[in-house]
Amino acid sequence: MATIKYSRQRQSIKDYLMSTKEHPTADMIYSHVREEYPSISLGTVYRNLNFLVSQGEAIRLTCGDGSEHYDGNTTKHYHLLCSGCNRVVDLTMDPLDHIDTLAAVNFDGIIEGHTVLFRGKCPECAKQTRTSA
């Protein structure tokens, strides 16, 4: 029965995801974990990210910017993709459960959930926009 074996590499990846708010890509995670485990393979990073996501220990964010981002914060929350610096930042807002109800109106299928990605400027880039205007 496929018992899961702990590995230092997987732990390191998870620790990093839990500690950062950067929503890193696989490559960024690879760079970081390599400081502790210089011989870790990029394949190991991808394999463990898929594993953690499948176990519900991490979330995969598809932002349409070419590569997937990962988030160790698995509580329901939303993100903004900054058009200034292309970073993904957290938003603190209540879950928009009601939009599933709105979507279900006049729809003959089944709504199971949603993902929302906001576009805009992160606080840092917004500040620059304001002062340079």
Add this chain to the structure above:
Amino acid sequence: MATIKYSRQRQSIKDYLMSTKEHPTADMIYSHVREEYPSISLGTVYRNLNFLVSQGEAIRLTCGDGSEHYDGNTTKHYHLLCSGCNRVVDLTMDPLDHIDTLAAVNFDGIIEGHTVLFRGKCPECAKQTRTSA
């Protein structure tokens, strides 16, 4: 001043996007347009899709399923990715402009817009789910 020349190939791609509700990928579009222009190149399809999107004549949908989808319907509307057949289907619901306002509360940056993708079952797959249960 970079005058735009309308090629038959581009027109064919656009015609197809306007005529279908399938939200096809580049590869699906390639297959379709090849029936009319057998010698069209896949690169031409990608080049024109990027062009059409940049001109606001088509919309690119990032669904996180490995490839981009395209939509010739450029009016503001939402989509559902069916967990049964993996197709993208249209939802008829009013624009959720208010969620931008909700996102802006307690956020120090700027909200410019949003994308929403619903998960669930399309009408056809929902019907099967119901009858087989």
Add this chain to the structure above:
DNA sequence: TTTTAAATAGTAACAGTTATCAATATTATT
């Protein structure tokens, strides 16, 4: 027409990700 440059077909290159496999490390068993 002739000219001009945008667009094409064909192909190579590229980025992100997955698959393969022998070697290694973790856990269970003795």
Add this chain to the structure above:
DNA sequence: AATAATATTGATAACTGTTACTATTTAAAA
């Protein structure tokens, strides 16, 4: 603690979706 069993790794090749390159073609202007 030693051994056995197997999940996981590192290294690398392969794969997929997309973009870049270039000589040739084609649409539009002169």
